[in-house]
Amino acid sequence: MDFRAVSRHILRLEVNLKIIGPLSIPVSVWLVRSDEGWIMVDAGPPATADHVVAAVARATEGRGPRLILLTHAHYDHSGGLNALRLAWNTPIACHVEEVPFITGEMEYRDLQPRGLAFWLGRYLMPSPAAGLPVSRDLQRGESIAGMVTIHLPGHSPGQIGFLHPQDQAILCGDALMNLRGQLSPPFAAVTPDPERARASMRRLAELDFVHLLPSHGEPILGRSREALLRYLGLPANDVHTEPW
Numbered sequence: 001m002d003f004r005a006v007s008r009h010i011l012r013l014e015v016n017l018k019i020i021g022p023l024s025i026p027v028s029v030w031l032v033r034s035d036e037g038w039i040m041v042d043a044g045p046p047a048t049a050d051h052v053v054a055a056v057a058r059a060t061e062g063r064g065p066r067l068i069l070l071t072h073a074h075y076d077h078s079g080g081l082n083a084l085r086l087a088w089n090t091p092i093a094c095h096v097e098e099v100p101f102i103t104g105e106m107e108y109r110d111l112q113p114r115g116l117a118f119w120l121g122r123y124l125m126p127s128p129a130a131g132l133p134v135s136r137d138l139q140r141g142e143s144i145a146g147m148v149t150i151h152l153p154g155h156s157p158g159q160i161g162f163l164h165p166q167d168q169a170i171l172c173g174d175a176l177m178n179l180r181g182q183l184s185p186p187f188a189a190v191t192p193d194p195e196r197a198r199a200s201m202r203r204l205a206e207l208d209f210v211h212l213l214p215s216h217g218e219p220i221l222g223r224s225r226e227a228l229l230r231y232l233g234l235p236a237n238d239v240h241t242e243p244w
Helices: 046-059 081-088 099-103 116-124 194-205 224-232
Strands: 010-020 023-034 037-041 067-069 092-095 136-138 147-151 160-164 169-171 177-179 182-184 211-213
Touching: 010 046, 023 046, 037 046, 046 081, 092 099, 182 224, 194 224, 211 224
Parallel strands: 037 067, 067 092, 092 136, 169 211
Antiparallel strands: 010 023, 023 037, 147 160, 160 169, 177 182
């Protein structure tokens, strides 16, 4: 499959992450059109790296992305980095707290578990693409490629989303999933801090957007903030909306 437009500036490619046997979940890879060229958000799992590279080449007419932004460094988001860098030597940017997981200085399994599921599941987590240089570390509120960096920790220390004000869309990483048409939190077995993850979902509800673009599951296009408020059990007038 190829990248498909979900808004004026944002394209989506869906690949599959195999869990066990026939069980798999969808993973989204994004291209964002900016004044400086194409920006890529996440790289997909390692098994689909060649497919992602080919799809990026077709979408960008061979030029490739100018920059790869990572929502976080879990292997289903960073596994394609080596192939992409081999093709275009593209620089990588992520939140400052995710940098050591990309460079190889830390592993997620070393994090202090704040939930029983992660205490057990962390030993089954594949290691992310490690030993790679990070060209830019991002901070909360920082602007990049026409988007605003939103810190959404809990699922990982430095998970971030990207709010695209012009398209009224939020790329939310794994802060929220939309599997089988149902909103849900990130998987507990790979979420070290469930309490912060819940706070990040509420943080999403404070933002001003129309389209919700999760990394797992179909985008929710139009009135998605209302859907999020219903999921959280919050009335529309109970949460103050911020522009970022």
